[in-house]
Structures are given as C-alpha cells and as structure tokens.
Amino acid sequence: xxxxxxxxxxHAVHHAPKKHDDLxxxxxxxxxxxxxxxxxxxxxxxxxxxxPLADSIPSxxxxxxxxxxxxxxxxxxxxxxxxxxxxxxxxxxxEYSDPECPFCKKFHEPMLQVMAQYGKSGDVAWxxxxxxxxxxxxxxxxxxxxxxxxxxxxxxxxxxxxVEKLFAITPANNGLDPAELPRIANLIGLDVGRFNxxxxxxxxxxxxxxxxxxxxxxxxxxxxxxxxxxxxTGKQLPINGAASYASVKSILGVVTSSQTPETK
Numbered sequence: 095x096x097x098x099x100x101x102x103x104x105h106a107v108h109h110a111p112k113k114h115d116d117l118x119x120x121x122x123x124x125x126x127x128x129x130x131x132x133x134x135x136x137x138x139x140x141x142x143x144x145x146p147l148a149d150s151i152p153s154x155x156x157x158x159x160x161x162x163x164x165x166x167x168x169x170x171x172x173x174x175x176x177x178x179x180x181x182x183x184x185x186x187x188x189e190y191s192d193p194e195c196p197f198c199k200k201f202h203e204p205m206l207q208v209m210a211q212y213g214k215s216g217d218v219a220w221x222x223x224x225x226x227x228x229x230x231x232x233x234x235x236x237x238x239x240x241x242x243x244x245x246x247x248x249x250x251x252x253x254x255x256x257v258e259k260l261f262a263i264t265p266a267n268n269g270l271d272p273a274e275l276p277r278i279a280n281l282i283g284l285d286v287g288r289f290n291x292x293x294x295x296x297x298x299x300x301x302x303x304x305x306x307x308x309x310x311x312x313x314x315x316x317x318x319x320x321x322x323x324x325x326x327t328g329k330q331l332p333i334n335g336a337a338s339y340a341s342v343k344s345i346l347g348v349v350t351s352s353q354t355p356e357t358k
Contacts, residue, residue: 163330168312169323171221174301176245176253178209179219184326185350187342188221190309192317193238193257194231196266201318201336202258208342218346222257224305225317231268235302240275240289242298247284255282324349 169188171181189205191198205220212218224241226234237260244256259278264270279289292298309319320333322345329349333342 164312164321164323166328168308169321169330176222176241176250177219178222178254179213180216181219183217183219184324185218185346186221186323186325187218187320188223188323189318189320190223190225190305190312190314192225192227192231192234193241193260194234194264194266194268194270195227195317197336198318199261199264199266201320202261204337204339204342206258207339208346211343212346217350222254223309224302225309225314225319226302226306227317233268233270233272235299236272236293237264237270237275238302238305239296239298240278240293242301243289243292244279244282244284246292246298247279247288248282252282252284322346322349 169186171177171186187205187208189201191201209218209220213220224238226238228235241253241256241260245253248255256278259281260270263274263278275293276286276290280286312321316334318333318336320337321330322333322342323330327349331345331349333345337345
C-alpha cells in the first residue's frame with residue numbers, strides 16, 4: 095500500500111457522445127469528437143482521482159527534463175520560496191498546490207503530521223509552490239496571491255498560517271467566497287486594510303505565475319504533485335495525489351536510505 099504512489103500517472107479520455115443514424119452505419123465510420131484530457135492521480139490509499147488539465151501544460155519530456163528525474167535547477171530553493179522547517183534540511187518535500195483543489199486540502203493534514211514528526215530534527219523541510227489550475231479553479235490564483243500578501247505582512251509564519259486556515263475554511267472546488275480572504279487575514283492577526291490593499295494591487299501575480307511555470311517545466315500535470323528530494327544524495331521520488339502519512343513516511347525512508355528509488 096505504501097508503495098503504490100511510486101507508479102506514474104495514467105491518462106484516460108472522455109469521448110464526445112456520437113449521434114447515430116437510423117440507417118446502417120459502416121464499420122469504418124469516421125467519428126468526430128473532442129478529447130478531453132484527464133489526469134488520473136493515484137493516491138497512496140489506492141483511491142483514483144481524475145481531474146481535467148490545461149492542454150497548454152507540456153509533458154516533462156517536452157519541457158526538456160528527464161522522464162524520471164526533475165532537473166536540480168528546477169528543484170533548488172529560491173530566496174523567496176516558502177519553507178516550513180529548516181531551509182538547510184537535507185530532504186525537501188516540494189509540493190505544487192492549488193488552494194481550491196480538494197485533494198490538496200486533503201493532503202495538507204498528513205503533511206502537517208509529517209512535519210510534526212520529521213521537521214523538528216531539521217532534516218526534513220516542506221516547500222510550498224503555487225500551481226493554480228485556472229481552467230477548473232478560477233479563484234485559486236487570487237487565493238494564491240492572498241497567501242503572498244500574508245507573507246508580506248507577517249513573514250513566513252503568517253504565510254503558513256494563512257495556508258492552513260484557507261484549507262480549513264474552503265469547501266474546495268472553487269467554492270470559497272472571496273470575502274473570506276480578508277477574514278482569514280484577520281483571524282491570523284494581520285492588518286486587514288493593508289492586506290486588502292496588497293491583494294487589490296495584484297502585485298504578486300507574477301510571483302504566483304513564476305511558481306506555476308516552474309511546475310510546468312518540472313512536468314507537473316495536476317495537484318497536489320509533490321517531489322521528495324534528498325539534496326545530499328540526489329535521490330528523488332514523486333508523490334502523485336493526496337498521499338497518506340504512512341505513504342509519505344515510506345517514501346522518506348527510501349529517499350534517506352541507501353536503497354535505489356523505484357522507477358516504473
């Protein structure tokens with residue numbers, strides 16, 4: 095069970111319905127249809143999650159990356175990355191997330207457990223990167239900007255508090271009332287007037303887009319998508335979907351051991 099998240103994502107397509115004539119139809123009929131791409135994200139508890147994706151997102155191969163390993167240049171920490179834990183940790187858990195994604199909401203709790211267990215030693219850190227799925231979650235990008243405003247006003251701690259409160263409040267699937275964004279800021283002790291001014295300015299739109307493009311180049315096709323990377327040894331393994339605490343723990347065990355990561 096713990097190893098099922100090592101499998102690569104599969105793809106399925108929905109075919110547009112076809113109209114049938116009352117007359118006999120030759121077997122060689124040409125069907126006109128629109129194929130809608132769906133990413134199948136397999137979570138660690140064997141549940142299968144399907145969500146539509148933007149056609150503009152290239153595969154990792156198209157982005158110029160190895161099919162199994164994300165280039166270190168894309169994983170390496172930037173000065174403005176949001177890090178929960180020790181920024182000098184050997185192992186980074188890099189999550190690409192959408193605040194309106196129900197599976198990102200689900201994954202947040204196990205990750206808090208992981209950090210409570212492994213973060214205190216300073217050996218493991220959690221990195222949050224924005225990956226709003228605009229085609230299905232039109233509110234996600236502005237919510238991501240709200241997180242950045244929280245960071246501006248209250249620093250890294252405020253960023254993570256804002257993320258946690260947002261996931262606790264949102265019903266997901268584009269269901270959060272935008273009026274809740276300043277309310278969340280107030281709940282974590284931020285100046286609401288300054289928060290509203292920051293959010294209205296759109297000053298962090300480029301910052302959110304930069305994270306998104308980083309994910310595109312890393313081959314991210316859905317959320318949550320997480321890469322567990324041992325900076326010291328170079329080992330890395332992906333987590334596709336909302337993995338359980340036990341599954342993340344299992345992957346950490348592989349990435350920090352002398353074992354060779356599974357690739358399939």
